Amino acid sequence: MIRIGIVGIGFMGYTHFTAAQRLRGGRVTAIASRNPKKRKGNWKGIQGNFGPPAGQVDLTGVTAFETTEELLASDEIDLVDVCLPPDLHEEVAVAALKAGKHVFLEKPIATDGMAAGRIVRAAERADRMLMVGQVLPFFPEFRFARETIESGKYGKLLAAHFERVITPPKWSDGMADFKNVGGWGVDLHVHDNHFIRLVCGMPEKVFARGHLREGLVNHSHTNYVFADPDLVVSAVSGGIAAKGLEFAHGFEIYLERATLLYRAGTYAKEWVIDRPLTVIDDRGTAKRPKLKGGSEWYSAFTAELQAACNTVKTGQPDPILSGNLARDALRLCDAERKSIATGRLVKV
Secondary structure (H helix, E strand, O other), rough: OOEEEEEOOOOOHHHHHHHOOOOEEEEEEEEEOOOOOHHHHEEOOOOOOOOOOOOOOOOOEEEEEHHHHHHHHOOOOEEEEEEEOOOHHHHHHHHHOOOOOOEEEOOOOOOOOHHHHHHHHHHHOOOOOEEEEEEEHHOOOHHHHHEEEEEEEEEEEOEEEEEEEEEOOOOHHOHHEEEHHHHHHHHHHHHHHHHHHHOOOOOOEEEEEEEOOEEEEEEEEEEOOOOOOEEEEEEEEEEOOOOOOEEEEEEEEEOOOOOEEEEEEEEEOOOEEEEEEEEEOOOOOOEEEOOOOOOOOOOHHHHHHHHHHHHHHOOOOHHHHHHHOOOOOOOOHHHHHHHHHHHHOOOO
């Protein structure tokens, strides 16, 4: 049994705690929170941009620590699940690795590339597993896209376009909050960059146009330049959508013998699937494939946590959770920021 300690009980801590209830061979044995109410299971008021609000949580069998240091000192934890704001990831991840714990970091790995590099090196020195919860590849539509591309069933990947936009959430009104998450060009768009890096390889250069807010990316349109001149990939992402467009994401993926389409979002409080995942093949047929994975709001998070537990148990890293891959995604975010600031093509 892989024993998990969650550090940070905000929306993602609540999400991971809920998702962990469905794990095979893993369970949450501890949490750390400075809030005394949360340590007693009163999680009322926790709410994110998907899923139901939290309420009273049963913490039977779960040790509630006041500080991270207390949790890291416990011998009853194998894997530390860090769900703190991204600007705190480096300090806690490095401390956990030094304490001999395996680490699972909620995305992004950090808010800047230098911090990401220090976390990766700390894991190498400690000889512990470092995993980053870039959850997108575990969502059924994106899982299907990744597996289809990797299988070569419809031939070579020719082109792709990705979209991920939000209206600024209520908690982001302050500049301090925006900086803590690295701006939407990191906190939001790192999902797309991670997926692009995973299925397309690492771009050599990027060219982006967009909007900066005190030096951080608020919105971007990006073209990725690969060594293969025939591979065409672009993405749009940011936090400038009107109030009624709380969230939208999707993709167009062009393979030699098929096109994959998907788009969904929350429009005026209603979740709408504009285009269910559809495979259009060169025979002129359009099909909606059967998707793998659960249908609960937390199912993708259960899948990624299961992969993390399996990694700790077997010692075999999962490529999707790779710390190096997460660092590469952050490098792409940084290159986009530089490209927007300078108006130039930027080497990654």
